[in-house]
Amino acid sequence: xxxxxxRVQDQLVAFLPNLRRFAIALCRSRDMADDLVQRACERALxxxxxxxxxxxxxxxxxxxxRNLWIDDIRKRKVAGPQENIDERxxxxxxxxxxxxxxxxxxxxxxxxxxxLADDQRDVLLLVCVEELSYKEAAEVLAxxxxxxxxxxxxxxxxxxxxxxxxxAPTRSAVIKGVRK
Amino acid sequence: MTEETFSDExxxxxxxxxxxxxxxxxxxxxxxxxxxLVTRVAMFIETRTQAQAALKPLLDExxxxxxxxxxxxxxxxxxxxxxxxxxSVLPFGRGRIARPPSRxxxxxxxxASLAAAVVGALAGYWAAGTNERxxxxxxxxxxxxxxxxxxxxxxxxxxxxRLAGISDRFRAIATFRNDSxxxxxxxxxxxxxxxxxxxVACRSGDEWRVSFAVVAPGDAGGYAPASSTEALDAYLSAIxxxxxxxxxEEIKALAEVRQKGAx
Numbered sequence: 001x002x003x004x005x006x007r008v009q010d011q012l013v014a015f016l017p018n019l020r021r022f023a024i025a026l027c028r029s030r031d032m033a034d035d036l037v038q039r040a041c042e043r044a045l046x047x048x049x050x051x052x053x054x055x056x057x058x059x060x061x062x063x064x065x066r067n068l069w070i071d072d073i074r075k076r077k078v079a080g081p082q083e084n085i086d087e088r089x090x091x092x093x094x095x096x097x098x099x100x101x102x103x104x105x106x107x108x109x110x111x112x113x114x115x116l117a118d119d120q121r122d123v124l125l126l127v128c129v130e131e132l133s134y135k136e137a138a139e140v141l142a143x144x145x146x147x148x149x150x151x152x153x154x155x156x157x158x159x160x161x162x163x164x165x166x167x168a169p170t171r172s173a174v175i176k177g178v179r180k
Numbered sequence: 181m182t183e184e185t186f187s188d189e190x191x192x193x194x195x196x197x198x199x200x201x202x203x204x205x206x207x208x209x210x211x212x213x214x215x216x217l218v219t220r221v222a223m224f225i226e227t228r229t230q231a232q233a234a235l236k237p238l239l240d241e242x243x244x245x246x247x248x249x250x251x252x253x254x255x256x257x258x259x260x261x262x263x264x265x266x267x268s269v270l271p272f273g274r275g276r277i278a279r280p281p282s283r284x285x286x287x288x289x290x291x292a293s294l295a296a297a298v299v300g301a302l303a304g305y306w307a308a309g310t311n312e313r314x315x316x317x318x319x320x321x322x323x324x325x326x327x328x329x330x331x332x333x334x335x336x337x338x339x340x341x342r343l344a345g346i347s348d349r350f351r352a353i354a355t356f357r358n359d360s361x362x363x364x365x366x367x368x369x370x371x372x373x374x375x376x377x378x379x380v381a382c383r384s385g386d387e388w389r390v391s392f393a394v395v396a397p398g399d400a401g402g403y404a405p406a407s408s409t410e411a412l413d414a415y416l417s418a419i420x421x422x423x424x425x426x427x428x429e430e431i432k433a434l435a436e437v438r439q440k441g442a443x
Contacts, residue, residue, distance in 0.1 A: 009258055012255060013255070016243045016248060016251065020241075020243055024238055025235060037251075038250050042254055109230045109234035110234040113231060125235075133198065134193075134196070149192065150189065152192060156223065156227040157223070159227050160227055165223065165226045165227055
C-alpha cells in the first residue's frame with residue numbers, strides 16, 4: 001500500500017485548479033473543460049494503481065486529461081456533428097467559447113496562445129505554464145524529447161511575433177536567467 | 181575571440197535551464213560580448229514569463245462547486261469501496277460456526293460489489309418464489325413488512341422466532357449503531373425452501389430499512405456459511421459499525437424503538 005500522501009485520491013482535489021486551467025486552454029470552453037476534468041479524475045481514480053510513486057502527479061493527470069480530449073476530438077471527427085454527445089458539447093461550447101473569448105480579449109498573450117497550432121500550444125502549456133521539464137512533457141505528449149524542443153521553440157517564436165513581446169536586450173536578467 | 185553561433189533550441193534550453201553546466205558557461209561567455217545573442221535568449225525567457233502571467237487568472241478562478249463536489253464524491257466512493265474490499269480488520273467477531281473457506285476464495289473479491297448490489301437483488305429473491313411468497317415478501321425496495329419489523333423491534337440478539345404469518349425463521353444476531361448513529365440490527369432469515377439471508381437493517385425515521393442482505397448459498401437451516409459473512413464483515417466495516425451492544429443496551433434501544441413506533 002502506497003504512502004497515504006502519495007495517493008492519487010489524496011492529491012486530486014488540491015490539483016483541480018491546475019487541471020482545469022489546462023483543460024480550458026485545451027478546449028477553450030469552461031463547460032467542456034469541467035466535463036473533461038471530471039472524466040479525467042474518474043479515470044485517474046480507476047487507474048490509481050498505475051500511477052508510479054515518485055513521478056510527477058501533475059504530469060500524469062495532464063496526460064490522462066489530454067488523452068481524453070484527443071479521444072473526444074477523434075470521436076467528433078468520426079461521428080460527425082450529428083452525434084448526441086457532440087451536440088451537447090457544441091451547445092455547451094458556444095456559450096463557453098464566447099465567455100473565453102471575452103476574457104481572452106483582455107489578454108493578447110492568452111489569445112495568441114489560443115491561436116497557436118495545437119501541438120505547439122500543448123507543449124508551451126506544459127513547459128512554460130505548468131513548468132514540466134522537457135522530458136516530462138515528452139512523456140505526457142508521447143513524443144520524443146527532440147520533438148518537444150522543436151515544437152516549443154516554434155511556439156515561442158510564434159508567440160513573440162504575435163504579441164510583439166519585447167526582445168530588447170535585458171542583459172542583467174538574462175545573465176541570471178538560468179532557472180535551475 | 182571568434183563568436184560562437186548557437187541554434188534557437190540551444191538558447192531555449194539555456195533559458196529553460198535544460199542545458200548542462202559546460203554549455204551554460206559557454207553561452208554566458210558569448211553573451212557578455214554579443215547583444216544579439218542576449219536578445220535571442222531574452223525572447224525565450226520573456227515568452228515563458230508572459231505565458232505564465234497570461235494564464236495565471238485561470239488558475240485563480242474558483243473551481244465550480246459542482247465539479248469539486250463531483251470529484252469529492254468519486255473519491256469518497258472509491259474510499260468506501262476500498263474499505264469494503266479490505267476485510268483484514270473486522271469490526272467485531274461473530275460466534276458463528278466457521279466452515280472451511282471453500283467459497284470465500286471467490287466470494288471475497290466480489291464482496292465489494294455484493295455490498296452495493298445486494299439490496300437491489302432482494303426484491304428479486306423474494307419475488308422469485310411462489311405467488312404466496314411474493315405476497316408475503318418481507319420487504320419491498322428496502323422497506324420492511326410488519327412481521328419482520330416487529331421481530332426487529334422485539335427479538336433479543338441470539339434468539340430465534342418464527343415470523344408471524346410466514347413460516348420463515350428469524351434470528352437476531354447483533355444490535356449496533358452505524359456511522360450515522362442509526363440503530364442497526366444484523367439478522368438472518370431462513371426460509372423453509374430456500375437458503376439463509378444474512379441481512380442488516382437500520383432505523384430510518386420511523387421505519388426499518390434493509391441496508392444490506394446477501395443470500396447465503398447452501399442448505400437452509402442453521403447458520404450462514406462463512407463466505408457470506410465475509411461480505412457482511414466487509415459491509416459492516418464500510419459503514420463503520422460500532423461494537424455490538426450489550427444485552428442491557430440492546431433492551432433499552434429496542435424499547436425506544438417500540439415507544440417511537442407506538443406513537
